Amino acid sequence: xxxxxxxxxxxxxxxxxxxxxxxxxxxxxxxxxxxxxxxxxxxxxxxxxxxxxxxxxxxxxxxxxxxxxxxxxxxxxxxxxxxxxxxxxxxxxxxxxxxxxxxxxxxxxxxxxxxxxxxxxxxxxxxxxxxxxxxxxxxxxxxxxxxxxxxxxxxxxxxxx
Amino acid sequence: xxxxxxxxxxxxxxxxxxxxxxxxxxxxxxxxxxxxxxxxxxxxxxxxxxxxxxxxxxxxxxxxxxxxxxxxxxxxxxxxxxxxxxxxxxxxxxxxxxxxxxxxxxxxxxxxxxxxxxxxxxxxxxxxxxxxxxxxxxxxxxxxxxxxxxxxxxxxxxxxxxxxxxxxxxxxxxxxxxxxxxxxxxxxxxxxxxxxxxxxxxxxxxxxxxxxxxxxxxxxxxxxxxxxxxxxxxxxxxxxxxxxxxxxxxxxxxxxxxxxxxxxxxxxxxxxxxxxxxxxxxxxxxxxxxxxxxxxxxxxxxxxxxxxxxxxxxxxxxxxxxxxxxxxxxxxxxxxxxxxxxxxxxxxxxxxxxxxxxxxx
Numbered sequence: 001x002x003x004x005x006x007x008x009x010x011x012x013x014x015x016x017x018x019x020x021x022x023x024x025x026x027x028x029x030x031x032x033x034x035x036x037x038x039x040x041x042x043x044x045x046x047x048x049x050x051x052x053x054x055x056x057x058x059x060x061x062x063x064x065x066x067x068x069x070x071x072x073x074x075x076x077x078x079x080x081x082x083x084x085x086x087x088x089x090x091x092x093x094x095x096x097x098x099x100x101x102x103x104x105x106x107x108x109x110x111x112x113x114x115x116x117x118x119x120x121x122x123x124x125x126x127x128x129x130x131x132x133x134x135x136x137x138x139x140x141x142x143x144x145x146x147x148x149x150x151x152x153x154x155x156x157x158x159x160x161x
Numbered sequence: 162x163x164x165x166x167x168x169x170x171x172x173x174x175x176x177x178x179x180x181x182x183x184x185x186x187x188x189x190x191x192x193x194x195x196x197x198x199x200x201x202x203x204x205x206x207x208x209x210x211x212x213x214x215x216x217x218x219x220x221x222x223x224x225x226x227x228x229x230x231x232x233x234x235x236x237x238x239x240x241x242x243x244x245x246x247x248x249x250x251x252x253x254x255x256x257x258x259x260x261x262x263x264x265x266x267x268x269x270x271x272x273x274x275x276x277x278x279x280x281x282x283x284x285x286x287x288x289x290x291x292x293x294x295x296x297x298x299x300x301x302x303x304x305x306x307x308x309x310x311x312x313x314x315x316x317x318x319x320x321x322x323x324x325x326x327x328x329x330x331x332x333x334x335x336x337x338x339x340x341x342x343x344x345x346x347x348x349x350x351x352x353x354x355x356x357x358x359x360x361x362x363x364x365x366x367x368x369x370x371x372x373x374x375x376x377x378x379x380x381x382x383x384x385x386x387x388x389x390x391x392x393x394x395x396x397x398x399x400x401x402x403x404x405x406x407x408x409x410x411x412x413x414x415x416x417x418x419x420x421x422x423x424x425x426x427x428x429x430x431x432x433x434x435x436x437x438x439x440x441x442x443x444x445x446x447x448x449x450x451x452x453x454x455x456x457x458x459x460x461x462x463x464x465x466x467x468x469x470x471x472x473x474x475x476x477x478x479x480x481x482x483x484x485x486x487x488x489x490x491x492x493x494x495x496x497x498x499x500x501x502x503x504x505x506x507x508x509x510x511x512x513x514x515x516x517x518x519x520x521x522x
Contacts, residue, residue: 011185012179015179015182015185016177016179017176019176020175020176025179025180029180029188032185033188036186036189037189040189096174099163099168099171100171100175102363103168103171105285105286107284108286115172118168118169118172119172119176144284148284149168
C-alpha cells in the first residue's frame with residue numbers, strides 16, 4: 001500500500017482512533033498530521049510495511065504519549081475579568097458525561113490502554129506490543145484506570161438526585 | 162452501574178466527532194517537491210513562546226527530512242570556539258522542588274520571565290503549577306483578596322489570580338487559587354492551581370490553601386540546581402541571548418531544547434533540540450565525525466490565510482549516539498549554521514545525565 005492508497009482507505013479509521021485516543025478533536029488532527037508527514041517521508045519504503053493501518057496507529061499512540069497537554073498556563077492578569085459562567089451541574093451529572101470527563105482526565109497511558117482495549121479491540125499482548133511495554137504493565141494501567149472510573153461512579157451514585 | 166460497555170459506548174461516540182479526512186489532507190502542504198509539512202492547530206489559533214519551543218521539539222522528534230542523497234557528503238573541519246558571556250534568562254533552576262506525598266513535580270520549563278513546573282497529584286495530571294518569576298515579573302497586587310499566610314519561616318499571600326489556560330482546554334481565563342511569597346533574591350514564587358472545576362470532576366475534596374502549603378513546605382528555595390543538557394554549543398552569532406529551555410514531557414525520550422534570540426525579538430533565532438533519531442537518513446555533511454544534513458522547513462497557514470508562509474527556518478540536523486540534534490535557525494546564513502554545528506560537543510552517553518553539560522556554562 002502506498003501513501004495515497006493509505007489516505008483513501010486508512011485515514012478515516014486512523015482519524016477516528018486518534019480522536020478517541022486523545023479525547024480532543026484538534027489534538028487528534030495534529031497527531032494525525034504528524035503521522036501523515038512521517039509516513040510520507042518514508043516514500044517508497046512504505047510498501048515494505050505490513051499492516052500499515054496498525055503501524056500508523058502505533059505511530060499515533062507514540063505521538064500522543066509524547067505530546068504536551070496544556071501549554072503555558074501561567075499568565076497573571078492585572079485586571080480580573082468577570083468569572084466565567086458556572087456549568088449546569090444537573091446536566092453534568094449525566095452518567096456518560098461523567099464517564100467522558102473521567103476518561104479525559106486519566107493519565108495518558110491509562111487512557112491509551114483503555115482505548116486500545118475497548119475501542120481498537122486489542123488483546124493485552126497486542127497493546128503491550130503497541131505501547132512498547134509488558135502485558136503486566138498493560139494490565140496494571142487498565143486496572144488502575146477502571147478502578148478510578150469505578151470509584152468515580154460509586155461516588156456519583158451516592159450523590160443526591 | 163457503569164460497565165465496560167458504557168466505556169466502549171462513550172469511546173465509540175467520540176469517534177464520530179472528526180473532521181473529513183480530505184480536510185486534514187488539505188491542511189498538509191508541500192514546501193518543496195516530495196515533502197509534506199503539517200499545519201498544526203497551535204499554528205492556526207494560538208501561540209506562546211513556550212508552546213512554540215515545545216511544539217518545534219515535537220516536530221523534530223517526529224522526524225525531519227534531510228537533503229537528498231544526490232548531494233555528496235563533505236567533511237567540515239572541527240572548529241573550536243568558546244561562547245562569550247551571554248545575557249537573557251538564567252539557565253539555573255531556583256529551588257529544589259521536592260514533592261510531598263501524593264504529588265509529583267515536573268522539571269521546570271524556562272520561559273522569558275519565569276521557570277514553570279507542572280504539579281501532578283492524586284493521579285490528576287497538571288493539578289497545579291509552581292512558578293518562579295524573574296525579578297519584577299510578578300506583581301503581588303494581582304492577587305485578589307490576598308490574605309497573609311505563614312508556613313514555617315515563609316510569609317506568603319494567598320488569594321486568587323486570573324490565569325489564562327492554554328489549549329486544548331483554553332485559551333480561557335479562570336480565577337485560580339494562588340499562594341505566593343517573595344524570595345530573598347527579590348523573585349516571587351507562586352503555587353497556583355487546584356481548579357475547583359477540575360477537582361469536582363475527580364470528586365477530590367482538596368482545599369487549595371492546604372495543598373499549596375504542603376507544596377510550599379516541601380520546596381527548598383535556598384538552593385539552585387544546574388540545567389543539564391546533553392550538548393554544549395561553542396559558537397553562536399553575536400547579539401543573541403538565552404530565551405528559553407525545557408525538558409520533554411514526559412521525561413523519557415531525551416528531548417531537551419534551548420532557545421536563543423536577539424534582544425527585543427519574540428521568536429527564537431536559534432532553537433536547538435535533541436530527540437530520538439527515527440531512521441537513518443541521507444546526510445550531506447560530516448561534523449566532527451557526526452553525520453549531518455541541512456534542510457529548509459516552511460510552516461504555512463493561519464486561520465485566514467492557510468497558504469501564507471508563517472515561518473521559515475534553515476535547519477541543521479546532526480546525528481549522535483542514536484539521537485538527533487537539530488539546530489533550527491531564522492535569519493542565520495548557511496555558513497553560520499555550519500559554524501554553530503561544528504562547535505557542538507555531545508555528552509559521551511546521552512542515557513547518563515552525569516555526562517551532560519551545565520547549560521549556563
